Amino acid sequence: MKYLISGLALSLALGGPALAQDKYVVAVDGTFAPHAMPTMDGGLEGFNIDLINVIGERLGAEIEIVATQYSGILPGLQAGTYDFVIAPTTITPERAEAYYFSEGYLNTDFQFLVKAGGPEITALEQLEGQVIAVNKGSAYDSWARELADEIGWTVESYGTATDAVQAVVSGRAFATVAGNTVIAWAAKQNPAVQLSYLHSTGLVWGMPFRKGDDELREKIEGVIECLKTDGTIAELHVKWFDSEPAEDSAAVTPRPGWGEPDLPGYVEDDHEPGCA
Incomplete structure (x- = not known):
């Protein structure tokens, strides 16, 4: 389309x-x-x-x-x-x-979504033995698979984030994980699911x-x-x-140079960020 x-x-x-x-x-x-x-x-x-x-x-x-x-x-x-x-x-x-x-x-943290009325999750270890639905090819997909042996969960990939949420609603998965903004929106729109464990990453979207x-x-x-x-x-x-961005977050804080500092592809530059 x-x-x-x-x-x-x-x-x-x-x-x-x-x-x-x-x-x-x-x-x-x-x-x-x-x-x-x-x-x-x-x-x-x-x-x-x-x-x-x-x-x-x-x-x-x-x-x-x-x-x-x-x-x-x-x-x-x-x-x-x-x-x-x-x-x-x-x-x-x-x-x-x-x-x-x-x-x-934007800053992006990882947040889990579970069926409404489910148990409170306060640590990843509580998800041992569970099926976790993810959007295929996303950062959440690779992150969950990297932890599969350590946590002991099973990861199933879906073509869209919406399909991953529906897997939780239908009972095919215990939880789905995605960016906190996406998960908050899904919970707001669907009373059949609720917010669960938030994993802070320190990562940003670019x-x-x-x-x-x-x-x-x-x-x-x-x-x-x-x-x-x-x-x-x-x-x-x-x-x-429905919230103001944090004071020092990526949404309001220009970075020096071009790209994200301290990562491959970053180029140092002394241009002055603004609307010149």
């Missing part, structure tokens, strides 16, 4: 004329609520949809959003199908070896680019930094997650 979003040539917070008249093809998992999800009229809405729309407006660029399963997004980027990825993607050292990343724009696309990464990251400093990302945080 493709959704065409045309950005206007706005000066807005950039304080001048649009930077360029371009078109970018970007990829998102269209079932990853509240970051991207279908609307009644066949479009898409969510935090990341709003975010890329604003980026397109600030650049005066045309954005073509391709909604697809997450497991095919990074291979599609590598193959040149997409210019960059707007699906929430956890920046890990392994991924940063293979792709360029923008600086993080936007992946192909290695070598330095100019494009810097262009997009420059707008992300502007949206942090002018409060736009904080406003989207309240709109979609």
Whole structure:
């Protein structure tokens, strides 16, 4: 499914004329609520949809959003199908070896979701012997599988985050694990499930680019930094997650240089973040 979003040539917070008249093809998992999800009229809405729309407006660029399963997004980027990825993607050292990343724009912790009325989970060890549903190809998939022998759980992968939640509702899985924003949204929308154990990661979500696309990464990251400093990302945080971002979180704190510091692909630079 493709959704065409045309950005206007706005000066807005950039304080001048649009930077360029371009078109970018970007990829998102269209079932990853509240970051991207279908609307009644066949479009898409969510935090990341709003975010890329604003980026397109600030650049005066045309954005073509391709909604697809997450497991095919990074291979599609590598193959040149997409210019960059707007699906929430956890920046890990392994991924940063293979792709360029923008600086993080949201913190992401891992949170479990269980059937409503289930036992309180306060430690991973309590999930020994249980089936854990995950979104195939996601960071939660690889993390859960790496811990499978240590914890003693069984991991089952599903094509979408929604399918993983339904596995819990139907009893095929004891729990599902995903980013805390996604899990909070799922619990808010479905009384059959409830929030459970929160695992702090120290990780952030960023936007992946192909290695070598330095100019494009810097262009997009420059707008992300502007949206942090002018409060736009904080406003989207309240709109979609019902909470203000933490004071020092990635949603409001521009990083120095290009990319996420201390990870592969990071480039030191003394540019001043803002809406110049």
